[in-house]
Amino acid sequence: MLRVDSTLELYASEGLNREAVHQTVLRQDEGLVASSPARPTRSICRKRRNHPAFSFRPETGEEIYHSFLGVPVLRAGNTLGVLVVQNRARRTYSEEEEEALQTTAMVLAEMIASGELSALARRARPSPPRAGPCTSLAPR
Helix, strand or coil, X not given: CECCCCEXXXXXXXXXXXXXXXXXXXXXXXXXXXXXXXXXXXXXXCCHHHCCCCCCCHHHCHHHCCEEEEEEEEECCEEEEEEEXXXXXXXXXXXXXHHHHHHHHXXXXXXXXXXXXXXXXXXXXXXXXXXCCCCCXXXX
């Protein structure tokens, strides 16, 4: 997800370490993910670790994945983020798979714009502990 400060935040994941969600951030010019929103075209990488834009983030646990497909999440010409799929197999994604991911990205863009995605994320996140007389919450 593209943040106000123009960095990309790992906003959700299925397959990467859950602890990395909302903690992993990339500059817009950093990593394979960052190359996807730079232009509204696909970023397919069969050997992603060998790609010059690859940026390893150990907290994600992504070292098990070898193939990458990222498409921008666009709405009204504005980039809202990047939708990525990765695979443990070394493979090239087909045009049909890319088109399916682009369609999913369009639906996701509408969910982001309507606020529906934020509402779902709030329901999915555990509530922070309430501060009581014996509880101390450290700032992030």
